[in-house]
Amino acid sequence: MPKRVDHAERRTEIAEALVRVAGRRGLHAVGMRDVAAEAGVSLRLVQYYFETKEKLLLFGLEHLAARLGDRVAARVRAAGDNPGPRAMVEALLMAALPADDESRTFHHLYTSYAVLSVNDRALAAQPFIKNPNAAEDAVTETLRRAQEVDLLEPGLDARLEAVSLLAMSAGLGTSILVGQRSPESAAAVLQHHLDRIFRAHGGAASTQKAPE
Amino acid sequence: MPKRVDHAERRTEIAEALVRVAGRRGLHAVGMRDVAAEAGVSLRLVQYYFETKEKLLLFGLEHLAARLGDRVAARVRAAGDNPGPRAMVEALLMAALPADDESRTFHHLYTSYAVLSVNDRALAAQPFIKNPNAAEDAVTETLRRAQEVDLLEPGLDARLEAVSLLAMSAGLGTSILVGQRSPESAAAVLQHHLDRIFRAHGGAASTQKAPE
DNA sequence: AACATCATGGTACGTTCGTATCACAAACTG
């Protein structure tokens, strides 16, 4: 049986098993044995590809962040081949809302990791500062470009608006997660705020009606 | 030694020990023995006053929510004997930001519980829907009163603004918690957004200095 | 004074968890 095997691929499979089972039962309740069972391999194998649980968790977080990034990028791409600034920002923010099962899991686990990172130096490093900062920069840059072609209300501070939007999106995401708010109502709140920032004008391709 | 003892008081002491130790080491890492040690009692005692760990956690959450409520109320009261709507909203939102150690612990643990509540029906019930809804109602009501005396920019939807503000505050809180943003910068973002909603006018006692 | 009840301590039990160990077959290397 033991043929040569691609470690990276194997690790990814196991990490995805981790994400699945953690999404179902909560990150705190996941053990090595659960991950092994979910991945359909033996406990020993999980140990073999990640020597320790902490390394598994760490890799799981990186994997999760990467997948989240992919997802956002896909949404932005899906907004059209040359999307306007508003459509782009909208896609980015909406992708971050836990609307479907997959993004719900993302949000749930990302928050779980965030909580762990408060007490675990190793988890804190990258994803909770670098990634949000990247998102902030991206939104800021998009807003700046919108400003240059006069698509924004005058007198706005692009970075400040970017931070506000992302904070709002994150906060709304959490309230969806705990069941306080529906995804639709959260999306409406975001739309409303975008309406306030972007100038209303005739024929743009962004504020259509009901998204999926 | 065994004299008659006030159970409620005892339970509160233990719950506060739970909050302290959980704030230090993370909720996931707290066991009965840790709580007992922190409270300076025996393991048996913790078992005696809360038969099961789940009940301890549940009570801890209730206690935390109540203390958080007290804290917000105190901040609002501290805003003056008859604070204007803006000062009131400001106090409420700022109190929710993890600026000092105590509110940092609040935010940390509240988020921990929120994550647990996704998979634990018993934890979900009250605090993550009822309390936020109450806050939302309070802010909405305050904004409505501000509208009546023409303190807001015209044409705003009070409830929508309240939701936006609270979501932003929550999102900023999390980013402070994970170390992405400073409390000062988060406060500035909130102030900026309040400036946009409330009409600028001469002598209010709220929007003092410069952001960043 | 006798007795029930309350508060508390100590400790044992069964489980689960992360990790380590032993064993072995397949695949590559020379």
Next chain:
DNA sequence: CAGTTTGTGATACGAACGTACCATGATGTT
């Protein structure tokens, strides 16, 4: 073909955890 490396299984081990059990002194009641 011999030998080393690599992938995989089964299982054992020690620690920690939540809970249960047993004991006992203090308090209140009759």
